[in-house]
Amino acid sequence: MATTLSLTSRYALDLAQMGEGARRPGRGLSRTHLPNRTAAWQGVVVTDPVEPAQWLSLADVAERLQVPVNKVHQMVRDRALLAVRRDGALRVPAELVANRTVLKHLPGVLTLLHDAGYSDEEALRWLYRPDDSLPGTAAQALSGDGATEVKRRAQAVGF
Numbered sequence: 410m411a412t413t414l415s416l417t418s419r420y421a422l423d424l425a426q427m428g429e430g431a432r433r434p435g436r437g438l439s440r441t442h443l444p445n446r447t448a449a450w451q452g453v454v455v456t457d458p459v460e461p462a463q464w465l466s467l468a469d470v471a472e473r474l475q476v477p478v479n480k481v482h483q484m485v486r487d488r489a490l491l492a493v494r495r496d497g498a499l500r501v502p503a504e505l506v507a508n509r510t511v512l513k514h515l516p517g518v519l520t521l522l523h524d525a526g527y528s529d530e531e532a533l534r535w536l537y538r539p540d541d542s543l544p545g546t547a548a549q550a551l552s553g554d555g556a557t558e559v560k561r562r563a564q565a566v567g568f
Contacts, residue, residue, distance in 0.1 A: 459537050459538075459539060459546065460537065461502035461503065461504060461537060461548070462503070462504070463502070463503035463504075464495055464500040464501065464502060464503065465500065465501045465502075465503050465506065466498060466499075466500060466501075467481045467482065467485075467492065467498075467499055467500075467501065470490070470501050470506055473506055473508075473509070474506065474509055474510070474511075475509060484511070485499070487516075488516060488519045488520055488523055489511060489515070489516040489519070490505065490506075490511050490515070490516075490519075491505060491515070491519055491529060491532060491533060491536070492529070493529050493530055493533050502533070502536075502537075502548065504548050504549065504552065505548065505551075507552060512551045512552055513556070514551050514556040514559065514560055515551060517560060517563075518536075518547075518551065518559060518560055518563045519532060521560070521563040521564055521566070521567065522535060522563055522566065524567055525563075525566045525567035527566075535547065535563075535566070536548040536551075543555050543558065543559070547559045547562070547563075
């Protein structure tokens, strides 16, 4: 008979197996120290996230925003823009840059995710994980009417 554990129970079980080294002070369980497992929530397997359809280099982002590349680097450091390494260079998902600006609510969502302990790669996976209750993914919802719901969910991730 198979037993389905909740996500919290699985993390607690992983912590018990790994010992105290898996806990970071003040942050609870560290996702980076836990073994990679498919998360289960109430018996439903969570699907793998979808990669963005198009990537932009930092130079392309600078051209699109009509700012110097140094400014784009500063935006990445300030967590106003998300950039991850792909093919050896920093890349930005094209959906996160709308015309001459970055999506309005993106910096706030990135700050909430990073405060919750998410790395840039984890934040990217969170933004591009398919969600049936949103129109597509969180990244797609940020550009429409679902931005408030995405921010609310990002706040809940920290607790």
